Amino acid sequence: MNLQHYQHDLPFEFENGEIIENLTIAYHTAGKINPEKNNIIWVCHALTANSNVFEWWEGLFGENDLFNPNDHFIICANVIGSHYGTTNPLSANPKTNQPYYRDFPTFTIKDFAKAHQLLADYLNIKEIDVLIGGSLGGQQALEFTLLDKVKVNNLVLLATNAAHSPWGIAFNESQRLAIEADSTFNEKKDDGGNNGLITARTIAMLSYRTYQIYEEKQKDENHISDFFRASSYQKYQGQKLADRFNAYSYWYLSKAMDSQNLARDRKTLEEALHTIKAKTYVIGISSDILFPVSEQKYIADNIPNATYFEIDSIYGHDGFLIEIKALNKILKELA
Amino acid sequence: MNLQHYQHDLPFEFENGEIIENLTIAYHTAGKINPEKNNIIWVCHALTANSNVFEWWEGLFGENDLFNPNDHFIICANVIGSHYGTTNPLSANPKTNQPYYRDFPTFTIKDFAKAHQLLADYLNIKEIDVLIGGSLGGQQALEFTLLDKVKVNNLVLLATNAAHSPWGIAFNESQRLAIEADSTFNEKKDDGGNNGLITARTIAMLSYRTYQIYEEKQKDENHISDFFRASSYQKYQGQKLADRFNAYSYWYLSKAMDSQNLARDRKTLEEALHTIKAKTYVIGISSDILFPVSEQKYIADNIPNATYFEIDSIYGHDGFLIEIKALNKILKELA
Structure with missing residues (x-):
């Protein structure tokens, strides 16, 4: 294209x-x-x-x-x-x-x-x-x-x-709060809010996927309380987005989604x-x-x-x- | 008692x-x-x-x-x-x-x-x-x-x-990432990670409740892109926990939940x-x-x-x- x-x-x-x-x-x-x-x-x-x-x-x-x-x-x-x-x-x-x-x-x-x-x-x-x-x-x-x-x-x-549903707005609000809780979001630089964006994307994954697909793809055993595959998967997905996107666009776009109301x-x-x-x-x-x-x-x-x-x-x-x-x-x- | x-x-x-x-x-x-x-x-x-x-x-x-x-x-x-x-x-x-x-x-x-x-x-x-x-x-x-x-x-x-399920671990990991993205979590003070904790609790609410209950209790109209009830509800629930709890306990307790494996x-x-x-x-x-x-x-x-x-x-x-x-x-x- x-x-x-x-x-x-x-x-x-x-x-x-x-x-x-x-x-x-x-x-x-x-x-x-x-x-x-x-x-x-x-x-x-x-x-x-x-x-x-x-x-x-x-x-x-x-x-x-x-x-x-x-x-x-x-x-x-x-x-x-x-x-x-x-x-x-x-x-x-x-x-x-x-x-x-x-x-x-x-x-x-x-x-x-x-x-x-x-x-x-x-x-x-x-x-x-x-x-x-x-x-x-x-x-x-x-x-x-x-x-x-x-x-x-x-x-x-x-x-x-x-x-857009109250449920969808709540999911987006949690993501915005994650970005806002990262104090670098208020620093005027292109990667401001980067750690917050990583978190936000991991929250979004929980709304995009299902219990069943995590069960099938991210199951493991024999760990006490660290190194779970599901934890690594969340971090991986968050970092992957942060490598190609920015927290400001993400924050604003989530608000656009919330605005959906044809009425x-x-x-x-x-x-x-x-x-x-x-x-x-x-x-x-x-x-x-x-x-x-x-x-x-x-x-x-x-x-x-x-x-x-x-x-x-x-x-x-x-x-x-x-x-x-x-x-x-x-x-x-x-x- | x-x-x-x-x-x-x-x-x-x-x-x-x-x-x-x-x-x-x-x-x-x-x-x-x-x-x-x-x-x-x-x-x-x-x-x-x-x-x-x-x-x-x-x-x-x-x-x-x-x-x-x-x-x-x-x-x-x-x-x-x-x-x-x-x-x-x-x-x-x-x-x-x-x-x-x-x-x-x-x-x-x-x-x-x-x-x-x-x-x-x-x-x-x-x-x-x-x-x-x-x-x-x-x-x-x-x-x-x-x-x-x-x-x-x-x-x-x-x-x-x-x-504990990969899905449950993923929900907890997102909450820990929210706390860790708040840089005050590394400052040695009792309210370190407070904004991260607020975010974490709002994520938890999305796992504790349902689409339907948000639909019934948090619905409103006539806003463009701000002041939605669902957004206020998330912030209220997050702040309410932060007023009575601390980010360190929360972070560790979520890991304890992840550790559940009777086998x-x-x-x-x-x-x-x-x-x-x-x-x-x-x-x-x-x-x-x-x-x-x-x-x-x-x-x-x-x-x-x-x-x-x-x-x-x-x-x-x-x-x-x-x-x-x-x-x-x-x-x-x-x-």
Whole structure:
């Protein structure tokens, strides 16, 4: 996929009224838009993913996969605040020429959709054949569809929700508290809050996975009170994220997830969902404890032309990235 | 209940070979041992509870409750390492006359049982009518029973396990990482790691409760990305613990929980459980995600004279402290 950047010339106003200048959106594309302009696949990435969907959704997106650049124009744009190239807390604030860090505005899922609509305008995209996203990406896909500026023919929502749950907010709050308890988060440097970020990611893993998968993969014996595999696994996962991400982006993105509520500035959740005209595939993972299947069923029940699918998996929320075979089976008619 | 202290005169050796002097055990009692010595109820407390069981298990233990001091001699001893009076990381190390902090030995559930056996010897208790504990307390009750020095007639195990799970260890590791990421944890003062402790407790809440209970109690609307009730609830619970506990005790106690493995120094888990002669009540909470009911069923399946009970509750692991009516119903024949 090719990395490109779109630079927005006008001030960008966030949902909370704050304004930034020089918004840049990083995005990857693969393939070409066909003459009929009916082969566009737009992907919304999850919390810490980049815009190169071939890297993190292998087996579903790739040269030889269901969604491939021979048949489709595939595009994925990095969200506001993310480490991977779109304007984020480590970007230079034009007013100070220093990184924003904690002076970055608090943004929402609605801000993601608004920003990516600017990119769609720039690329002259008026119709999307398949708009697809899981988790935070699914939240964004819903808001983008509700903007009703681009015609979405097929909408695919995985392991996501229409309004974030108190349970999900509590998980995110614990992660933010972990970052804030690391006093380096207030030091103005790019790796501020690094140890807090490591902890936060380990908390997130507990919401992405399940008892059963830890039981199967991290079991060991013969230790007294140290050196357990489960402990090493937590530290490994935390460090792995800290090596590729930053605490500021993570802190802000978790707040964006909390902001998900399609009913805000609309009448009700039900009515908002009811306006969606796209043929919609809503996919839940049976063991997901962060976005339980009840949330996906609720979406499917309220979008007029929606079908609910459930993938039986022990991987929990992460199943939407792992259960590739099941996803191919459900989505094959879209390719 | 009356608070008392037992001071052990000899060096106390931990499972890992380390030794401390001047072990003190804090314990509460209520009621009197009857002439037949068959009315002793011994309670093992959970992670952050004190030894005054009337305070935290109201409705089951109290003047007018099932287990009351008119009929029973009720005793609960504080575990090694706990903030509530037994020798712990804030106690003075006789070698330095300064608190141990992180120089305290790492201890295990087996150390709890060994220490409380010393107290039983001192009180000349050779037979316990009911030994009862939930969570960490249940882990300890199992080890105490397996010491086979005191005859246990009835054993009541709630929301506990015979070996701690990789999932449980991972939850505890995230909590320890939160404490360690707070750099004040390495400063030698009693409130070191306080912000980390706040975070750790909020993580623990996510293992003690459920999606459903957050949905019912912490739901709100009309916020953009701040001031959510679920966020406030997390902070409130974290601060509430930090006001009564310390990060050092918490860190060490979580490691003790991880150490639970009845098979260590024995042949197998199954064989260890098979040697228990007490009439055993094993009680699981349907929605417990930290100690799922499968762990309690396993215990009940392997103790010869055991019966499994399940309390249908949306409170998760905390149900063992909350579902008082259901507990009274199950345990009434023991009073």
